[in-house]
Amino acid sequence: MYLDINGEQFRILKAESQGAWLVSCDAPGPPRFVDQRELDAYPRAPAPEPCTAEQGEAPQTAAEQARMALIQPLLDNGDCVSDPAIRRQLAAEAAQEHGTTSRRVLRLYYQYIATGAVMKHKPRKRRPPEYENYYKRAIQTFYYSAKRPSLRDTYDLMLHQFFTAPDGHLADKRPTWPAFRHYFYDQAYHRRSERTIARDGLTNYQRTARPLTGSAMTWKDHIGAYQMDATTADIYLVSRLDRTKVVGRPYVYLAVDTATQLIAGLYVGYEAGEEAVMACLANAAMDKVEYCRGYGIDIDAADWPSKGLPSEVITDQGRDFLGGRMKELCLRYGVTCEALPPFRPDRKGLVEKMFDLMQGRYKPILRGRGVIEADAQERWAVDYRAQASLDLTQFTQILIHCILYLNGRRVLDSLQMSPEMLEQGVAPTAAGLWQYYAAAGKSALLELNPQEVYYMSLPRKT
Structure with missing residues (x-):
């Protein structure tokens, strides 16, 4: 039953002997008590449109179901209508349980007992169909273009193309800029792949915006397929003999196993080219316990378990990776070299990401010691060469510690553990996954003397 009180419509929630509890349908709020004499004086009123939905009707959407779950304890307790203390207590408990505020719970409760709904459904206005056709044509013709006009320019071009008379005057009936902009974002044209x-x-779409349908680790099902790449470290180093002289920025080469994300090979130096590639592969083939001991770092074999020459090298079209020494290595040991298309670093995303993770580990702790910041090219930026204080050996030691963390301490969030892995208690790290593959015989590594690969990295006279 509804009453009209001074032009405002109220709903009777709970009748008592002395009066009744009412709630406003126009502005839902806390119920208030009205005695029987006043109730008899107020005229009856039909249910307004917002209150036509019947209370207790099952919600239709997930959002409505979630909101109903918030206020259900209040609805189940009939004393909430007349007792503010109980109402506030139940609202606070519901808010704590669902991670929201009691104010929101009470607002939804008042809205429901007043209107019978927890959400306001506003009818959407239908746009004129002729304007929609113009919108689509303008977006497809002008906005989806290699000239990349702005959305406002697209609107102006639409007016010039479709709503301009031969004498140059705009038509009186034409779409407005807010309407065109609302249509563009409402139809999600800005998120479509065509854009x-x-x-x-x-090429840019395939590299940065295409849907990801799998994991890079599932490309190979065995260890021994290494992704290789090189970068210039974001740090300036000094000479070991004269620490007042800045030598420059070192090159860093990495070999990352595709199936496990384990960093298997490392080269740090001032020389780039085929010699650096061979040195990285020689490092991948050698015993890492002996290698780390040469830099004063004691590790166990399980901390960096890779040892052996890869059976497959995955890299880009760089000349240092496709030179004569790489071809000689492939012919001598049967190594397969897969050269990926140019300008597609996403095809070897594991090694690209490892560079990012490594620099993310050492740059914060070496800030102020020669590390290059993002403002290096800006005017009045700090000369980071003057801050250099580390030499090549010290920087290599730091990178080794970063690799030990990435191999044995970083949890692979994207790793899908099989029931067999769970049963065997395989650690969800690169080193743990490597040991699992090695124990299962899923290895394509070539055992050889690392000195043979090292000899191929030495300079040659032609």
Whole structure:
């Protein structure tokens, strides 16, 4: 039953001998008590449109179900209508349970007991169909273009193309800029793949915006397929003999196993090219316990378990990876070299990400010691060469510690553990996964003397 009180419609929630508890349908709020004499004086009123939904009707959407779950304890207790203390207590308990505020719980409760609904459904206005056709044509013709006009320019071009008379005057009846902009974002044209392909090119879409349908680790099902790449470290180093002289920025080469994400090979030096590639592969083939001992770092074999020459090298079109020494290595030991298309670093994303993870480990702790910051190219930026204080050996030691962390301490969040792995208690790290594959015989590594690969890294006279 509904009453009209001074032009405002109220709903009778609970009748008592002395009166009744009412709630406003126009502005839902806490119920209030009205005695029987006043009730008899107020005229009856039909249910307003917002209150036509019947209380207790099952919610239709997930959002409505979630909101109903918030206020259900209050609805189950009939004393909440007349007792504010009980109402506030139950609202606080529901808010704590669902991670929200008691104020929101009470607001939803008042809205429901007043209107019978927890959400306000507003009818959407239908746009004129002729404008929608113009919107689509303008977006497809002008906005989805390699010239990359702005959305406002697209709107102006639409007006010029479709709503301009031969004498140059705009038509009186034409779509407005807010309406065009609302249609663009409401239809999610800015998130469609056609936008990236048309405006930025297919290569950029495949590299940065295409859907990811799998994991890079599932590409190979055995250890021994190494992704290789090189970068210049974001740090300046000094000479070991004269620490007042800045030598420059070192090159870092990495070999990362595809199936396990384990960093198997490392080269740090001032020389780049085929010699550096061979030195990285020689490091991948050698015993890491002996290698780390040469830098004063004691480790166990399980901390860095890789040892052996890979059966497959996955890299880009760089000349240092496709030179004569790499071809000689492939012919001598039967190594397969897969050269990926140019400008597609996402095809070897594991090694690219390892560079990012390594620099993310050492740059914060070496800030102020020659590390290059993002403002290096800006005017009045700090000359980071003047801050250099580490030499090549010290920097290599730091990178070894970073690799030990990434191999044995970093948890692989994307790793899908099989029942067999769970049963055997395989650690979800790169080193743990490597040991699992090695124990299962899923290894394509080539056992050889690392000195043979090292000899191929030495300079040659032609």
